[in-house]
Amino acid sequence: MTYLFLAIAIIAEVTATSALKASDEFTEIIPTMIVIVGYGAAFYFMTLVLRVLPIGITYAIWSGLGIVLVTVVGFLFYKQALNIPTIIGIGLIISGVVVINIFSTAINH
Structure with a gap:
């Protein structure tokens, strides 16, 4: 349920920011x-996530993912352009989230 709550928090935050x-x-x-x-x-579901995951990992x-999704929403709905540095940066953010989820010993899978 922790990751479901985190997904809900992310979607709620992206919706609000957009x-x-x-x-x-x-x-x-x-x-x-x-x-x-x-x-x-978003903040309510984040509090539920923090029962299980460390705050640093949760926030990362x-x-x-919020940055990535808001960028996609901006591109699709607000016609905001993406350039090569932006795409590379987003790729690095995604890579960082993957590394945290796969290799962090702070997460109790």
Whole structure:
């Protein structure tokens, strides 16, 4: 269940972060509500994850995958360009998350 909760936290955070742009500085009610509910859900599910995983590992996975997914959302929905350095950086972030999950002895699989 820990990784399911982490996935929910990541999806909620990515949804909230992506809605920030659409909220138009919190002047649009629906996107603003998505931001509030999304961040609330993200932090709630993070607290559940922290019952099992160390905070550093949890945050590394959460933020790393969040960065990657928000970049993909920006590309697909907001037509934000990706250049070679961005793609290489995202690849390194993904590599870091994989290394943490495969090789870290701090995670109790």
